[in-house]
Ligand SMILES: Nc1ncnc2c1ncn2[C@@H]1O[C@H](COP(=O)(O)OP(=O)(O)OP(=O)(O)O)[C@@H](O)[C@H]1O
């Protein structure tokens with residue numbers, strides 16, 4: 001049984017359904033990341049867990065106990081808001097201690113708890129300042145301090161890093177991960193940054209328009225996306241999704257990809273799953289991640305099924321650690337990820353290796369995964 | 372090329388600026404002239420005024436008209452001066468301003484941070500109080516004050532002013548709190564703060580500018596009110612505006628203009644002081660609402 005369980009949760013504002021039957025759960029000490037495009041209902045879902053929004057139907061349980069009717073302060077959660085939501089009229093210390101003050105914790109005890117948290121987050125020297133006198137990163141820490149000091153059962157983070165600059169964001173990301181490993185408290189974390197999701201999560205839930213698309217470990221989401229939306233949303237650069245046809249060569253199923261001004265490529269799918277045989281002669285969407293499409297020397301030697309074929313390289317983008325090459329397949333630009341020192345020139349033809357063990361197939365009509 | 376044209380621009384700038392200042396000074400004089408006339412003439416003996424030059428400084432300075440206006444002038448039938456009526460006004464204004472400001476702040480808080488179905492309709496109806504011509508409500512109000520046993524009393528006036536001030540105070544606070552981040556309220560809820568704790572600890576400390584605006588607005592309006600004052604007061608609850616009118620109208624025989632001037636200044640003094648003391652915050656408060664929202 002999961003520690004935090006969300007069971008068939010529905011949330012409507014007036015007549016607009018925002019969350020449509022979301023069911024998921026996270027084990028104690030887990031790190032659940034909710035991702036999805038803007039407006040998909042991530043914050044709404046988090047607010048319902050916090051109790052800041054009433055739910056329309058369904059059930060939320062924390063440690064096996066139904067919390068639907070509990071006031072936010074009684075759910076044993078703490079929340080870090082996107083805008084930090086620090087009380088502007090209070091000092092940093094008062095901000096961190098406000099919850100304890102309301103609960104009537106005696107002052108000496110309060111001061112001790114504040115000092116401990118401040119030390120943990122290295123903000124001890126800021127305790128007497130007002131939030132307006134802090135930098136973005138410092139405010140972020142204070143907001144986390146206010147959550148940490150409660151020692152809650154569940155932490156809720158709503159895009160806590162989105163207001164920070166790129167470098168600070170990466171530092172704080174590492175810091176959050178370190179804090180989680182140290183405290184082992186269950187966390188629910190909202191972001192629309194898929195890299196943040198991949199690096200932090202033990203479980204990821206991908207949402208779109210209030211519908212849960214997929215729920216699984218980062219590796220599951222990345223390697224086995226259940227539909228084209230998840231495949232496209234997770235990963236950077238995004239997975240190549242190419243229109244293709246399933247053909248046949250002898251007894252072998254093949255995938256046929258058209259090429260501009262050249263004969264189609266035909267890749268043998270030796271031992272491909274039965275699911276694909278039903279699609280013989282039909283259109284499918286062939287999905288391959290850039291790192292599964294490389295120069296022959298850079299290909300994964302342990303992969304079971306590699307196919308190399310010549311491709312016309314249109315664009316080359318060196319990116320330091322890697323070189324990205326764009327070729328045209330199925331009428332679309334397809335990104336391949338090569339070693340940094342791969343010899344490759346735009347306008348020339350070069351051999352590219354497809355790691356077909358990593359390839360995925362979708363039905364173009366339903367957008368669902370076939371194989 | 373650019374240097375000369377810049378020169379021209381600077382010269383034009385100076386000229387425009389000078390023009391603006393001249394205009395501003397003219398307007399200031401225009402506005403201050405009546406005050407000057409009042410002050411100067413309130414410090415003259417009556418025969419100097421009769422001699423005719425309203426703008427001249429007193430030849431013989433005297434504060435007798437002020438003393439008379441304050442404590443001995445004939446108001447209606449009794450020679451009490453404005454003093455008791457000034458007190459009536461204070462007793463009316465202070466509670467009325469306090470009540471309408473506090474309730475307006477609470478209304479603004481609920482209408483923005485504890486939204487409910489139909490809250491906008493409620494707000495719209497409250498706004499009516501800002502625009503309704505008060506003549507329309509005189510008779511129903513008199514009836515209600517009568518039923519409550521408050522007719523002709525200072526508490527009755529307080530009630531009427533508090534109620535009809537509520538529209539504006541609610542409008543002020545609602546617009547101000549609309550721009551106040553709702554996440555702060557949510558954070559305080561998670562911290563376990565109650566409805567009133569959130570109001571008192573989170574919202575009120577950030578409400579300084581709008582409180583000043585509201586208090587000045589309410590103070591000025593209620594102090595200066597004549598209609599309600601003359602309609603709902605009896606002999607011992609007359610506010611100063613009505614008493615001033617009685618002073619001017621009831622002097623038998625000679626019109627003591629110097630006393631009238633002094634009385635008028637006395638009646639206007641509290642609003643002037645409130646504005647001078649906190650006018651700076653008034654402008655700042657209005658700006659804060661405008662820019663933040
Ligand atoms: N109080 C409300 N009343 C009506 N609709 C709302 C309310 N709050 C949110 N919504 C709607 O619910 C949807 C989901 O909003 P939500 O804030 O959960 O999105 P999000 O996934 O957090 O997006 P973002 O990444 O931009 O923060 C949006 O379409 C939004 O317009």
Ligand SMILES: [Mg+2]
Pocket residue numbers: 042043044158
């Ligand atoms: Mg959001």
